[in-house]
Amino acid sequence: MFRKFVLSVALAAATTVVAPLSGQASASEAPPTALAVNVYYDTSSAPTFASAIRQGAANWNARVTNVKLVENRSAATLRYREGNDPRGSYASTNGHGSGTIFIDYSQARQYYVTRITAHETGHALGLPDHYSGPCSELMSGGGPGTSCTVASPNATEASRVNRLWANGFVGTYDWKVIYEQVPVHS
Numbered sequence: 667m668f669r670k671f672v673l674s675v676a677l678a679a680a681t682t683v684v685a686p687l688s689g690q691a692s693a694s695e696a697p698p699t700a701l702a703v704n705v706y707y708d709t710s711s712a713p714t715f716a717s718a719i720r721q722g723a724a725n726w727n728a729r730v731t732n733v734k735l736v737e738n739r740s741a742a743t744l745r746y747r748e749g750n751d752p753r754g755s756y757a758s759t760n761g762h763g764s765g766t767i768f769i770d771y772s773q774a775r776q777y778y779v780t781r782i783t784a785h786e787t788g789h790a791l792g793l794p795d796h797y798s799g800p801c802s803e804l805m806s807g808g809g810p811g812t813s814c815t816v817a818s819p820n821a822t823e824a825s826r827v828n829r830l831w832a833n834g835f836v837g838t839y840d841w842k843v844i845y846e847q848v849p850v851h852s
């Protein structure tokens with residue numbers, strides 16, 4: 667630990683010495699120190715749920731460090747849509763930040779909307795469904811019923827996404843269409 671600290675200080679000192687030689691611009695052009703990969707998303711085709719989508723993204727951003735969701739229509743690889751579909755909401759995604767998330771009006775009336783948007787976003791970040799899980803799990807989706815309002819990933823889900831996106835998520839992945847099958851509760 668101490669050796670690392672000394673090295674960091676040495677590098678910082680070297681940077682400080684070099685920077686004035688290249689002028690003011692070097693400060694703003696310095697590469698970001700964070701390793702997070704940005705996933706750009708677009709809410710323009712889901713205006714009814716835009717604020718819920720943003721809140722769901724913020725909930726993920728508050729808990730994961732290796733990937734960051736950023737709203738940016740022109741750069742978007744992840745697009746949200748809304749409408750009616752008898753199959754319900756779905757995520758058509760490669761699990762690596764690309765694809766389409768569809769929010770179904772009927773499900774949005776039944777379930778807590780931010781839980782839906784955050785859950786679907788979880789698919790776009792690489793997580794599968796786990797309907798048998800408790801309300802405290804985001805990816806249990808509709809499993810715990812319509813009263814569940816948890817809209818943030820739990821620690822296990824956040825660490826799983828962080829592992830998937832470590833080093834920018836260089837692993838292989840498949841495109842999937844994941845429909846939300848609303849479990850029947852008696």
Ligand SMILES: [Zn+2]
Nearest residue numbers: 795807844846
């Ligand atoms: Zn799902």
